[in-house]
Amino acid sequence: MIVWTVANQKGGVGKTTTTVTLGALLALQGKRVVLVDTDPHASLSYYFGVDSEELSSSVYDVFMAGKSLNQDTVLDCLCPTKLDSLFLLPATMALATLDRSMGNQGGMGLILQKALQAVDKDFDYALIDCPPVLGVLMVNALAACERILVPVQTEFLALKGLDRMMHTLEIMRKSRTHEYQYTIIPTMFDKRTNAAMESYQALRRTYGDRVWSGVVPVDTRFRDASQAQSPPPVFCPKSRGVYAYASLLKHLQSLGGHA
Template sequence: MKVWTVANQKGGVGKTTTTVTLGGLLAERGAKVILVDTDPHASMSYYFGIDSDDLSHSLYDVFVDDKPLDKEAVLDCLCSTKLDSLFILPASMALATLDRKLGNQSGMGLILKKALALIDDEFEYALIDCPPVLGVLMVNALAASTRVVIPVQTEFLALKGLERMLDSLQIMQQSLRKEFCYTIVPTMFDKRVKAAIGAYHTLRETHGDKVWQGLIPIDTKFRDASANHALPSIHAPKARGVLAYTSLLRHLRLLEVAK
């Protein structure tokens, strides 16, 4: 299973949109995909019309279940979607308590990796939507990853958030003895705004080939799709934002082949 973790320590840069759109595109192309919501706000879960307050099982159970984790326990936490090949491991507000409950216990950073390993034969891809905070949940998401996708809004404050994210990856690399493969994705680009163009050029000059050469534009179709609890690629398949993510997906898959 390929595990793409979508992370940034700044909010509002397009993490959930990136996770949902890439996951939907993969599922439409025949891959069996699980989307994992590690954000206690459960935005991605709600995107699919899943109310975390009504769930009997969620990602929280994967972390705190008293019994040893097994394949069936993980599968019981999944929710289906309108696509037969796309499933959600939903979040709940209870995830917000994990740093207090588990933060000082050894081995807590590998729980999600172990859970995904149990269902490795069921899915081709797992895409993890992260909270914008470096804690137990993001550590788990990064430890489980085979690639980190870092959406960065094309504005200068977001570039500062990127530096914090890259610093965190460096710290994680040392503690896990694992080298992260990562791709920086410029998002929310508005070609009419000089600051956006300047931020994009700064991104390219500073981080070189770690930056995907394309751009994800501002596109109101993403908001419309979210309001309808619909995958962007189904709601508006010809939208410029969807076409941009289709190009990004092609790039990410080529990187996987080249590894």
């Protein structure tokens, strides 16, 4: 199973949209995909019409399973979606208590990695949607993946948030035997504004080939898809935003992200 984590310590940059759209595109390729919601706000879960407060089980139960964590623990928490091969491991507000209740326990940073390893044969891809806060949940998501996808809105304040994310990766890299592989994804690009172009150029100057050469444009169809609780590749397959994500997916798979 290929695992990608979608992370940025700034909110509103397109993390959930990126997770949903790439996941749906992969499912439409015939891949078996699980989307993992690790944000207590549960935006990814609500996207698919899942009310996190009415769930009998969620990713919170995965974290609480302890030594009994196994394949059945994870599979029992999954929710189906409108796409046959796309599944959701939903979040709940209870996740917000993990840092306080379990943050100092040994091995807490590897629970999600173990959970995904338990269902390695069940899925081709896992995409993890992160909260914008560095804590137990983000640490788990970063530890579990082969590649980090960092959506960045093409505007000045978002670039400052990216600096913070890169600093976090540098700190966490010291506890790993190899460097993180990451791809920066320019999102919400509005070609009509100088600010967007200047931000994109600043990204390229600072991070070079780490930045995907394309951009995800501003696309109001994404908002419509969210309201319809339908992934953009299903709701508006010919939209310019979906076209951009399809190009991004092709790029990511060319980097070795095939399953």
